[in-house]
Amino acid sequence: MRNSFQKLLLAAVVLLFAGPVFAQLVVPEIPYDAVDPLRMPDGDYLGEAVGVATSSQGHIFVYTRTGSVNVTTATNRVFVRNAARLFEFDQSGQFVRELGQGLYGFIFAHTVRVDPEDNIWVVDEGSNMVIKFNPQGRVVMTLGRKPESIRIPNPEPEAPPAGVGASQTAEQAPVGVGVAGDNFNRPTDVAWDAEGNIFVSDGYGNSRVAKFDKNGKFIKSWGSQGTEPGQFRTLHSIATDAQGNVYVGDRGNRRIQVFDNDGNFKTQFLNAGAPWAVCITPGPHQYLYTSNSNGTSNFDNGEIYKMELDGTILGRFGKAGKLLKEFGSTHEIDCRNENELYVGEITNWRVQKVTLHPERAQTQLMR
Amino acid sequence: MRRCLESCSVIVALLFAGPLFAQRPVPPRPKAFATAPDIPFEASLSFLKFPADLYLGEGIGVATNSKGHVFTYTRSGESSRLFEFDPNGNFIREIGRGLYGFAMAHAVRVDSEDNIWAVDEGTDMVIKFSPEGRVLMTLGRRPESHGLDATPRPGTPPPPAQPYRFGRPTDIAWDAEGNIFISDGYTNHRVVKYDKNGMYVDEVGSSTRGSEPSQFSTPHGISTDANGNVYVADRGNSRIQVFSNDLVLRAIYDYVGSPWSLCITPGPHQYLYSSNSNPDNNQANIAEVTGEIYKMELDGTVVGKFGVAGKREGEFTTVHAIDCRNENELFVAEITGWRVQKLTLHPQTLTSSR
Numbered sequence: 023m024r025n026s027f028q029k030l031l032l033a034a035v036v037l038l039f040a041g042p043v044f045a046q047l048v049v050p051e052i053p054y055d056a057v058d059p060l061r062m063p064d065g066d067y068l069g070e071a072v073g074v075a076t077s078s079q080g081h082i083f084v085y086t087r088t089g090s091v092n093v094t095t096a097t098n099r100v101f102v103r104n105a106a107r108l109f110e111f112d113q114s115g116q117f118v119r120e121l122g123q124g125l126y127g128f129i130f131a132h133t134v135r136v137d138p139e140d141n142i143w144v145v146d147e148g149s150n151m152v153i154k155f156n157p158q159g160r161v162v163m164t165l166g167r168k169p170e171s172i173r174i175p176n177p178e179p180e181a182p183p184a185g186v187g188a189s190q191t192a193e194q195a196p197v198g199v200g201v202a203g204d205n206f207n208r209p210t211d212v213a214w215d216a217e218g219n220i221f222v223s224d225g226y227g228n229s230r231v232a233k234f235d236k237n238g239k240f241i242k243s244w245g246s247q248g249t250e251p252g253q254f255r256t257l258h259s260i261a262t263d264a265q266g267n268v269y270v271g272d273r274g275n276r277r278i279q280v281f282d283n284d285g286n287f288k289t290q291f292l293n294a295g296a297p298w299a300v301c302i303t304p305g306p307h308q309y310l311y312t313s314n315s316n317g318t319s320n321f322d323n324g325e326i327y328k329m330e331l332d333g334t335i336l337g338r339f340g341k342a343g344k345l346l347k348e349f350g351s352t353h354e355i356d357c358r359n360e361n362e363l364y365v366g367e368i369t370n371w372r373v374q375k376v377t378l379h380p381e382r383a384q385t386q387l388m389r
Numbered sequence: 390m391r392r393c394l395e396s397c398s399v400i401v402a403l404l405f406a407g408p409l410f411a412q413r414p415v416p417p418r419p420k421a422f423a424t425a426p427d428i429p430f431e432a433s434l435s436f437l438k439f440p441a442d443l444y445l446g447e448g449i450g451v452a453t454n455s456k457g458h459v460f461t462y463t464r465s466g467e468s469s470r471l472f473e474f475d476p477n478g479n480f481i482r483e484i485g486r487g488l489y490g491f492a493m494a495h496a497v498r499v500d501s502e503d504n505i506w507a508v509d510e511g512t513d514m515v516i517k518f519s520p521e522g523r524v525l526m527t528l529g530r531r532p533e534s535h536g537l538d539a540t541p542r543p544g545t546p547p548p549p550a551q552p553y554r555f556g557r558p559t560d561i562a563w564d565a566e567g568n569i570f571i572s573d574g575y576t577n578h579r580v581v582k583y584d585k586n587g588m589y590v591d592e593v594g595s596s597t598r599g600s601e602p603s604q605f606s607t608p609h610g611i612s613t614d615a616n617g618n619v620y621v622a623d624r625g626n627s628r629i630q631v632f633s634n635d636l637v638l639r640a641i642y643d644y645v646g647s648p649w650s651l652c653i654t655p656g657p658h659q660y661l662y663s664s665n666s667n668p669d670n671n672q673a674n675i676a677e678v679t680g681e682i683y684k685m686e687l688d689g690t691v692v693g694k695f696g697v698a699g700k701r702e703g704e705f706t707t708v709h710a711i712d713c714r715n716e717n718e719l720f721v722a723e724i725t726g727w728r729v730q731k732l733t734l735h736p737q738t739l740t741s742s743r
Contacts, residue, residue, distance in 0.1 A: 065482075067524060069489030070531075088489040130533070318530050319553050321588065344526055344587040371489070371524055 052328060052337040053379040056347040056365075059115035060084065060373050066117075067371075068109075072353040073134035073144065074366035074373050077157070080113035082356075082364060083121075084373055085134035085144050106131035108144060110159075115375075121159040127151040127168055132225075133211045133259075133354050137218075145222070147208040152222055163238050165222065166206040198229030198247030198254070203240050206232070211259045215266035215283060223260040223270060229253065231260065231270060231285065244285035249275055251287045259354075261302040261310070263331055269310065271297030278312060278333075291333040295323055301357040302331070309336070309360060313352040316342035318369050324349045326365070328378075337383060344370060415674050416627070419665055420644035421683060421691040428684060428693040429735045432703035436478040436731040437461070443472070443480065448722035448729050450497035450507070453714045454520070460484075461722060461729055462497035462507055469494035469509055473522075478731075484522040490514040490531060495574075496560045496610075496710060500567075510557040510574060526587055528571065529555040550577045550596040552589040560610045564617035564634060572608040572621060580608060580621055582636060593636040600626050603638045610710075612653040612661070614687055620661060622648035629663060629689075642689040646679065652713035653687070660692065660716060661685040664708040667698035669724045680705050682721075684736075693736065700726060 060082065062068060069088025076082055085108050106128040110118040121142065122128055130148025137143060141162070142155040149168035156162045200207060207227025214220055218236030229247040234240055245254050255274025262268055266283035278291040278300060295314025303309045308331055316324040324342025326349070329335050340349050350370030357363050361378040437459065439445065450462030457476030462469065469491035471484045484505065485491060493511025500506060504525065505518040512531035519525050530553070550556065556576030563569055567585030579594030594605045606625025613619050617634035628643040629651065646665025654660045663683045667676040680698030682705075685691050696705050706726030713719050717734040 064522075065484075065486060067485060067488050086489075088487065319551050321553070369527060369530055371527055 049327070049335050050337045050383055052339040053382040054339045054347070054376055055379070056374045056376045058346060058372055059375045060111050061115050061117060062109075063117050068373075069107075069371055070131070070353075070368045071366040071371055071373050072131045072368055074354050074364045075134045075136045075142070075356050076358045076364060077136045077140045077142075078138075078358075079140075081118065082111040082113075082115070082373070083134050083136060083142055084109045084111070084366065085131045086371075087131045105129055106144075106146060106148070108134065108142070108155075119159070121155060122153070122161075125153070125161075127153050127164065129168070132209070135212050137214050143212050145209050145212055147210060147225060150206040150209060152204075152206070152209060152212055152220075165204040165220070165234065165238055166209065167204075196246035196248070198227075198245065200224060200228035200230050200232070200243060202243065204232065204234070204238075210257065211271075213260045213262045213268065215262050215268075216264065217266075219266075219283070221260055221262065221268055223257040225258075226256055229255065229257065231257065231268065231281070233285065242285065244281070251279065251290060252281075254279075258298055259300045261300045263302050263308055264304075267331075269300055269302065271300045271312065273297055278310075289333065291329070293333065293335055294327040294329065295325075299352055299355045301355040301363075303357045303360045305360070309357070311355050311357050311363065313349070313355060313365075315349065315352040318351045324352070326352065326355065326363075328380075337380065339376075339378065346374070349374075413668065413670065413672060413675060415678060416647070418678050419627075419646035419683075422646075422681070422694065425683060425691045425694040428695040429738045430695050430703075431733045431735075433731045433733075434702045434728060437474050437729050438478050438480060440480055445472075445727050445729065446470075447494075447724045447727055448709065449494040449724065450710045451720045451722035451729050452497045452499045452505070452710070452712050453720065454499045454503045454505070455501075456503070459712075459720060459729075460497050460499065460505055462494045463722075463727075464494045468492060469507070469511070471497060471505070471507055471518075482522070484518060485516070485524075488516070488524075490516045490527065492531075495558065498561050500563050506561050508558050508561055508571070510559065513555040513557060515555070515558060515561055515569075515571060528569070528583065528587055529553065529558065547576060547596040550579055550592070552581070552592075555581075556596065559608060560622075562611045562613045562619065564613050564619075565615065566617075568617075568634075570611055570613065570619050572611040575607055578605040578608060580605070580611065580619065580632070580636065591636055593632060593638075598625065602641065603630070603632075605630070609649055610651040612651040614653050614659050615655075618687075620651055620653065622651045622663065624648055629661075631689075640689060642685070645683040645685065645691065646681075650708055650711045652711040652719075654713045654716045656716070659687055660713075661687055662711050662713050662719070664705075664711060664721075666705065666708045669707045671725060680708075682708065682711065684734075695732075695734065702730070705730075 069086045073085030108121040127149040132147040133145045135143050140157040150166045152165040154163040206224045209225040211223045220234040222232045230243045230245040232243040254272050258273035259271030268281045270279045273296050276296045280288045294312050297312045298315035299313045301311045310329040313326045314323045321342040325338045327338045351368035353368045354366040363376040365374045446463045446465035459474040473481045490512045495510040496508040503520040507516045513529045515528040517526040555573045558574040560572045569583040571581045577596045578598045581592040582590040598606045609624035610622035619632040621630045627647045631640040648663045649666035650664045652662045667679040676698040681694045684693045707724040708721045709724045710722040719732040722729050
């Protein structure tokens with residue numbers, strides 16, 4: 023009807039042009055199963071499941087956009103709305119407990135990660151904070167500071183007040199470098215190296231990686247807004263390998279950038295779409311998973327790639343959708359076990375446990 | 390200081406926006422009003438029994454499942470809240486308390502498999518719960534909030550509608566294959582069709598209000614019949630538009646007032662209920678000529694009407710939803726009276742008196 027012919031025509035044209043690009047890749051599909059393992063208590067709910075991570079005991083932590091009631095804002099109307107909540111589940115998906123109920127820094131969840139000592143770190147892009155909990159669930163470190171109040175934009179553009187916000191550094195610095203220190207602007211993710219140094223991807227407002235020592239002391243930051251190597255457009259995810267190299271999901275530039283431990287650019291991977299979520303496996307042979315997630319307004323792409331740390335793609339699995347084994351805007355991947363991933367999805371309000379069967383793929387190829 | 394003043398004025402303006410609504414012109418009585426026979430009925434305000442510490446806010450949504458359980462979706466002091474009652478009206482439980490998708494309730498409907506679907510115009514989301522109350526599917530997405538956007542100036546053209554985002558959606562219906570139809574809504578003016586897995590199929594209307602055939606002005610309610618035809622309450626245009634399953638316009642019924650809510654009965658002989666509700670701005674001279682619910686054949690023939698605007702039991706305080714799983718045993722949810730009534734119709738009396 024109406025314009026469905028036009029749509030069909032458009033789709034055909036798109037396919038004609040898309041075909042050869044995909045044909046070059048010849049990426050093997052990795053067979054996989056998926057379940058929805060988490061069991062919330064009756065009467066409680068996950069919201070957008072933006073963060074998921076496991077501890078060394080296999081407990082599953084989910085940082086979600088939902089929760090206890092706060093008065094906040096949405097678009098141009100004021101609503102009573104919820105905040106962010108952090109839940110812990112055991113290996114079988116049974117609910118264990120909630121951490122950080124009503125926490126001052128829980129506003130708009132972005133990611134959760136668990137460090138080698140089983141501390142739980144959440145990154146909240148609403149409060150501009152990174153919060154470290156010890157395994158018992160107590161706050162032991164904070165990075166960044168929550169703004170005291172929410173700014174309501176003026177209908178008319180406002181002249182900057184004289185003498186304020188015009189420091190030399192801000193004047194000379196390129197857009198997105200931020201201010202030295204932990205003054206985040208919608209940070210997105212956190213990673214650590216073997217010495218415990220902390221790397222924060224920051225983020226939506228800034229375009230930099232900030233490095234801190236294990237005690238939270240600022241060391242340096244690198245990057246600004248742009249498309250050159252070492253520049254970023256929405257760096258959305260971050261991971262380190264055993265050598266301390268830093269892999270940054272530079273989502274807006276559709277590439278993964280690799281830096282050494284001091285922030286020197288080493289290489290970039292342009293072959294795996296827009297990296298919404300990256301994860302590097304532990305162990306002697308490390309792998310990199312990256313999700314080319316669908317945006318929250320479409321169901322394009324959605325596949326997750328498995329790569330060597332040098333960027334060689336080994337395989338892929340999944341696509342965007344609402345069913346089991348499909349992904350609704352994958353936002354974080356946990357890969358503590360190489361073939362048993364946890365995938366947190368924005369729009370499906372769900373965490374899936376994905377079991378990969380790469381051995382089946384090999385047998386299929388040999389046939 | 391200047392900013393503080395502006396912030397304050399924004400919030401104050403929002404708080405006091407209600408009383409500033411302009412006086413609206415009084416519409417004529419619907420064409421069908423004079424000739425439609427009155428259907429006798431009884432009403433009960435006390436059917437739903439709330440625990441002492443639980444209150445209904447604005448009665449926005451009401452729906453029953455196959456076991457006769459009653460679900461109400463309400464705008465309460467806390468947020469949107471969804472309550473379940475047993476067939477005798479006893480409170481059973483709350484579903485989705487504190488849910489991320491709940492901000493400003495608009496509709497609740499129960500599908501043929503007893504899944505419960507809530508439409509929330511505050512979060513721009515449609516949420517499917519299993520009969521046990523677990524979230525099975527979400528449609529649309531709550532806008533992220535990083536501050537307060539200025540209200541667009543009057544006359545600003547609306548952004549184009551997106552396949553997977555809603556603009557204050559209003560209602561939901563399904564066909565026999567499980568395809569999903571959403572009326573969307575206050576800032577979009579369209580009907581969107583998805584398949585049973587939530588994948589976009591097609592739409593009619595646009596983000597722009599219009600009064601031509603297949604255009605809408607606040608599509609406020611939606612229902613399907615057994616053949617998969619789609620009936621849309623085109624409230625701002627005071628008409629019901631009927632579409633085929635692939636959204637081709639079939640008919641327009643423009644003689645039953647401004648349809649706030651539609652409901653189509655199940656069974657071999659299906660009927661259509663449509664409420665010409667009195668407006669929720671409490672304008673007395675309009676309430677005098679609105680408030681009745683029409684019963685129609687699916688072809689648009691008016692069978693009868695019942696009800697008037699008013700605050701007493703058996704009168705209506707802006708009907709916002711009708712449940713008609715039983716043809717002669719309806720539930721109506723009312724905005725301004727914060728209540729749900731159970732209605733028992735006696736059309737046989739009507740027949741004998743004719």
